[in-house]
Each structure stands twice: as C-alpha cells, then as structure tokens.
Amino acid sequence: MIHFQNVTKRYGEKIVLKNLNLEIRKGEFVVLIGPSGCGKTTTLKMINRLIEPDSGRIFINGEDASKQNAVELRRKIGYVIQQIGLFPNMTVEQNIAIVPKLLKYPKEEWQSIVRSLLKLVDMPYEDYAHKYPSELSGGQQQRIGVLRALAVSPPIVLMDEPFGALDPITRDSLQEEVRRIQKKLKKTIVFVTHDMGEALRMADTIVFMNEGRIVQKAAPEEMLRNPADSIISTFMGRHITSGRQSVPLYAEDFMRTKVLKVPKTSKTLECIELMSRRDVNSLIVIEDDETYFGTVTIEEIKQHGKAGRNISELVSNETITIGRKEDARTALDRLLESAANYLIVLNDDLTVAGIVTRTSTAKALGEALWGEMPA
Amino acid sequence: MTIMDYLNNNMATFLQSLMRHIEIVAISVLIGAFVSIPLGIYLTRHKRLALFVLAFAGTVQTIPGLVMLGFALILFGIGLMPALIVLSIYSILPILRNTYIGISQVDSSYVEAGRGIGMTDFQVLFKVELPLAASSIMSGIRISTVYTVSWATLAGMIGAGGLGDLIWTGLSTYNKTYILAGALPSAILAFVFSGLLGLLQRVLTPKGIRGESA
Numbered sequence: 001m002i003h004f005q006n007v008t009k010r011y012g013e014k015i016v017l018k019n020l021n022l023e024i025r026k027g028e029f030v031v032l033i034g035p036s037g038c039g040k041t042t043t044l045k046m047i048n049r050l051i052e053p054d055s056g057r058i059f060i061n062g063e064d065a066s067k068q069n070a071v072e073l074r075r076k077i078g079y080v081i082q083q084i085g086l087f088p089n090m091t092v093e094q095n096i097a098i099v100p101k102l103l104k105y106p107k108e109e110w111q112s113i114v115r116s117l118l119k120l121v122d123m124p125y126e127d128y129a130h131k132y133p134s135e136l137s138g139g140q141q142q143r144i145g146v147l148r149a150l151a152v153s154p155p156i157v158l159m160d161e162p163f164g165a166l167d168p169i170t171r172d173s174l175q176e177e178v179r180r181i182q183k184k185l186k187k188t189i190v191f192v193t194h195d196m197g198e199a200l201r202m203a204d205t206i207v208f209m210n211e212g213r214i215v216q217k218a219a220p221e222e223m224l225r226n227p228a229d230s231i232i233s234t235f236m237g238r239h240i241t242s243g244r245q246s247v248p249l250y251a252e253d254f255m256r257t258k259v260l261k262v263p264k265t266s267k268t269l270e271c272i273e274l275m276s277r278r279d280v281n282s283l284i285v286i287e288d289d290e291t292y293f294g295t296v297t298i299e300e301i302k303q304h305g306k307a308g309r310n311i312s313e314l315v316s317n318e319t320i321t322i323g324r325k326e327d328a329r330t331a332l333d334r335l336l337e338s339a340a341n342y343l344i345v346l347n348d349d350l351t352v353a354g355i356v357t358r359t360s361t362a363k364a365l366g367e368a369l370w371g372e373m374p375a
Numbered sequence: 376m377t378i379m380d381y382l383n384n385n386m387a388t389f390l391q392s393l394m395r396h397i398e399i400v401a402i403s404v405l406i407g408a409f410v411s412i413p414l415g416i417y418l419t420r421h422k423r424l425a426l427f428v429l430a431f432a433g434t435v436q437t438i439p440g441l442v443m444l445g446f447a448l449i450l451f452g453i454g455l456m457p458a459l460i461v462l463s464i465y466s467i468l469p470i471l472r473n474t475y476i477g478i479s480q481v482d483s484s485y486v487e488a489g490r491g492i493g494m495t496d497f498q499v500l501f502k503v504e505l506p507l508a509a510s511s512i513m514s515g516i517r518i519s520t521v522y523t524v525s526w527a528t529l530a531g532m533i534g535a536g537g538l539g540d541l542i543w544t545g546l547s548t549y550n551k552t553y554i555l556a557g558a559l560p561s562a563i564l565a566f567v568f569s570g571l572l573g574l575l576q577r578v579l580t581p582k583g584i585r586g587e588s589a
C-alpha cells in the first residue's frame with residue numbers, strides 16, 4: 001500500500017533520512033518509533049508530500065506519489081497531528097466536515113458523516129457538534145482530530161504523536177479507541193510515537209528508527225524478544241510498563257536463579273547447618289544427575305530427622321513446579337493460590353532453573369516498570 | 376461667539392466640512408487597507424523582503440506630515456488628490472504591520488494541519504490564516520483610522536477641505552471658535568470611529584477564539 005524506495009532526505013549538510021526502504025501493507029498498523037530527531041516525522045510527512053524526498057521514490061497504491069497532485073493526494077490520506085490540530089475558529093462539526101466540504105460533498109452527506117463519526121466515539125451530536133475546540137478537554141479535542149482524519153474514509157491515516165500531550169488514562173482509552181476503529185474500518189495506519197508502551201500496544205509492526213535509518217522492523221513480540229540493537233533494548237526497558245497487554249512474560253522472567261540446592265545424599269545435620277548459615281528454612285534437593293527431586297524444610301528435619309541419616313527420606317515433593325517457559329500469569333496464580341512460599345522453575349531437562357517467590361516477583365515487576373538504569 | 380453660536384449660524388458649512396473629513400478618512404483608510412492587507416499577506420510569504428519593507432514603511436512614517444504634504448503639494452498641486460495620496464500612505468503602515476504580525480503569529484501547526492488535510496494554499500489563507508489574524512488586522516485598521524482622523528486636519532492646509540479647513544481658518548485669523556469647531560469634532564470623530572471599529576473587530580473575530588484578545 002505504501003512503499004518507500006531508497007528515500008533520502010537532507011537538510012543542508014545533515015542527512016535526515018538515509019536510503020530508506022519500507023513496505024507497509026494494506027490494513028497494517030505500523031508504528032514508527034525512535035529517539036527524537038531520528039526522522040519519524042519526516043518519514044510520515046513524505047507520505048502526504050508535506051515533505052519531498054531529495055532522492056528515491058514513494059509509491060502509494062503502486063502509484064508514484066510525486067506524480068500525483070499533492071492536494072488531491074492529501075485529501076485521500078487522513079492526517080492527525082499532535083495537540084492543536086483542530087482549527088480554533090471552527091466548531092467541532094465544521095472541523096470534522098472540512099475535508100468532505102473541500103471535496104464538495106452535499107450538505108446532507110457531510111452532516112450525516114459528522115453524526116455517525118461522533119457516535120463512533122460516544123460524543124452526542126447535540127452536545128458537541130456546535131462547541132468550539134476551546135470548550136473541549138484535551139482528550140475530546142484529540143478524538144475530534146482523529147474523526148476529522150476519518151471523515152472521507154481515507155484508506156490511509158497518518159498520525160504524528162497524536163496522544164503525546166494527554167494524561168495516561170485518556171491516552172489509554174484513546175489508544176484503545178483508535179485500535180478498535182482501525183480494526184473495524186480496516187485502515188492502514190502509520191503512527192509516530194516515542195512511547196514504546198504505546199507502540200507495543202498498538203502496532204502490528206514496529207519500525208524502529210535511529211539517525212535516519214531503520215534499525216529494526218518487526219512485530220511487537222518479536223522486537224521485545226529479539227531487539228536488534230542495544231538502543232532498542234534501552235527503549236524497551238523504559239517503556240515496557242504500558243505495553244503489559246502485549247508483552248509476553250514467562251515464569252523465568254520472575255524467578256530468582258540463586259537458590260540453595262543439595263544432593264539427595266546429603267546428611268540431615270549438613271542441611272541444618274547450611275540452612276542456618278544461609279538463613280533459609282527450606283532447601284531444594286536434587287538427584288545425582290542434577291534433576292529436581294524435591295524440597296525439604298527445616299521443621300521437617302527437626303521433627304523427624306535423625307542424625308546421620310540421608311536427607312532423601314524427609315523430602316517432600318509437594319512443592320509446585322512449573323516449566324520456565326510457562327506463562328508468568330499461571331506461575332503467579334499458582335504461587336498465590338498455594339500455601340507455599342515459592343514455586344520451583346524447571347528447565348526442559350528437569351534440572352532446577354530457579355524459584356519464583358513473592359520477593360522475586362516484586363523485583364521483576366519493579367524492573368519491568370522502571371527498568372534497569374543504563375550503566 | 377461661542378461654538379454653539381458658530382454652529383447655529385454655519386450649520387451647512389460645518390456639516391459639509393464634517394462630511395468631507397469623514398470622506399477623506401474613509402477613502403484613505405480604504406486605499407491603505409487595499410494596499411497593505413495583500414502586501415502584508417505577500418510579505419508573510421517572503422520574510423526577508425518583509426524586514427526590509429517594514430523597516431522602510433516605518434521610516435516613511437516618521438517623516439512629519441507637514442513635510443509630506445509639502446512634497447505632495449509640489450508634485451500634485453492643490454486639492455483633494457494630494458491629501459488622499461499622503462493620508463493613504465500614512466494609513467498603510469499600521470495595517471501592514473498588523474496584517475503581517477497577525478498572520479505570522481498564527482500557530483504553524485494550524486497551517487500545517489490545513490495543508491496536511493488537503494487545503495490549497497488559497498484555502499489555508501482564507502479558511503485558517505485570515506480568520507485567525509482577523510482581530511489583529513482589524514486592530515490595525517482601527518489604529519490607522521484614528522490617526523488618519525487627526526492627520527486629515529492637515530489636509531485642510533492644501534485645500535482638501537474637511538474639519539482642517541475650520542482649524543486653519545481659525546489659526547490664520549486668530550479665531551478660537553473656528554479652531555475649536557474644527558478640533559473638537561475631529562477628536563470626537565476619532566473616538567466614535569475607534570468605538571465602532573472596535574465593535575466590528577469583535578464581530579469579525581471568529582467565535583471560537585473570542586475573549587482571548589480584548
């Protein structure tokens with residue numbers, strides 16, 4: 001649907017886009033992300049020819065964009081910009097109806113478009129159509145901005161940090177609304193943000209840019225799992241929080257790997273001594289081949305243990321185990337349901353990978369929220 | 376003789392002078408507006424030229440009115456014409472400057488939003504820039520008008536008529552009443568025009584942005 005072919009853009013000496021190649025499919029929700037100044041806005045504006053490339057070509061629906069009339073092209077491409085895109089001298093209705101009017105739609109038609117679009121975002125026509133932007137909240141203004149871009153039902157919609165200035169709650173609900181509208185109306189959307197959470201949540205495909213180049217183009221899960229560059233990981237770390245819906249987390253993400261393991265041939269006294277030295281009240285017992293055998297608690301040994309005997313007779317195998325690639329959610333549910341203080345996380349070969357405790361969970365969540373500070 | 380006596384005896388002449396004065400002001404400001412609004416718009420598209428033109432217009436403005444009238448007299452002779460030319464030139468600067476500033480101050484995101492959704496340059500100008508700059512432009516017209524009302528009294532000197540006639544007559548014959556009969560109405564006229572144009576300014580300011588500027 002949109003195809004960048006070897007696109008380069010310079011401002012004076014500075015090369016802003018370097019030989020960019022990008023293919024965007026019909027109906028795809030593509031999010032452009034990257035550090036400030038990396039060329040996201042420039043890329044976006046080339047699609048509706050607000051900026052022309054110095055070299056290379058951009059095809060829209062197979063047609064070279066530079067060969068089309070720029071004004072007509074723009075009327076077929078929705079455009080939402082940050083914050084103040086609405087014209088303050090026009091009412092909500094006039095704002096939404098601009099493009100239909102430019103295209104000379106008859107009055108009844110654009111009026112019914114305004115009505116049905118306002119319905120789409122639950123803003124009753126009677127209450128809002130005749131208000132001016134200054135009478136709306138920031139979130140409502142941005143909703144209208146989105147509606148205006150949809151008014152003539154363009155197949156492509158461009159959005160440049162549309163929710164950057166909104167509070168988190170409003171932003172969340174608008175993200176969902178846009179996603180819903182996109183699915184319903186099957187639009188191709190190119191969306192610029194610098195919020196990784198937003199990207200993870202909304203995108204079919206994330207295009208990560210840095211210094212005028214595409215560093216990685218991948219589905220959100222793929223980018224999370226295999227970031228192609230450390231700069232992407234840095235971005236992820238910071239923003240992983242609001243991407244929680246689409247971020248797959250596994251049991252291993254919540255586990256602690258430093259655990260005390262003893263062979264099942266250990267003696268009871270040895271174990272008691274180890275436990276008191278390390279200040280723990282249970283141990284993981286493993287087989288000779290290091291696979292998981294069971295756990296033993298200090299109470300068990302004190303009550304039933306006899307000096308000099310093997311620990312193996314006292315081992316319980318009631319502690320819950322879970323594979324390291326199992327869903328984190330399942331792990332947490334089990335941990336919370338059970339009386340136990342921890343779960344054993346097993347590798348594929350049944351050796352012990354670590355344990356999930358309430359503390360390790362809290363720590364992992366903390367890291368997901370606030371990230372590990374870059375050194 | 377008081378002003379009242381004067382008015383009672385010379386109502387017809389007085390009204391004629393008043394009307395002529397209003398006429399001179401209206402024509403000069405209209406010409407000024409017709410020149411300076413398009414020029415102001417043009418300058419917003421040519422910022423480097425704008426600096427030069429605005430500086431030049433500012434300099435012209437500092438030439439004393441009497442000197443300008445003197446030149447006009449030499450070039451065009453006596454009568455209405457040279458007065459209109461000089462006053463039109465004077466009325467240009469405030470409108471030009473306010474048009475230029477008004478449009479320049481329209482937030483560039485509005486312009487870009489307009490272009491981005493498919494307005495032609497012409498449509499961006501008429502649907503976005505001019506409405507948003509209307510208040511500033513109108514205030515330029517108001518300033519121009521008030522100035523022109525007082526400058527127009529000078530025009531009486533070169534035989535253009537208007538309230539200035541009365542003032543000059545008064546000055547040359549040491550007649551206080553004549554001076555007042557010309558000066559007072561022109562002061563009142565300035566107030567009235569200013570008020571009326573202020574109202575018009577408010578009406579022409581798009582509803583959605585009213586209240587921000589007085």
Ligand SMILES: Nc1ncnc2c1ncn2[C@@H]1O[C@H](COP(=O)(O)OP(=O)(O)OP(=O)(O)O)[C@@H](O)[C@H]1O
Nearest residue numbers: 011012016034035036037038039040041042043194
């Ligand atoms: N008109 C211009 N003249 C000169 N340089 C420009 C111009 N427009 C953009 N640039 C430069 O081009 C680079 C890319 O700009 P662009 O707006 O595409 O960045 P961005 O990725 O959208 O950044 P941000 O996240 O801050 O919006 C920046 O370094 C910017 O300074």
Ligand SMILES: [Mg+2]
Nearest residue numbers: 040041042192
């Ligand atoms: Mg940008």
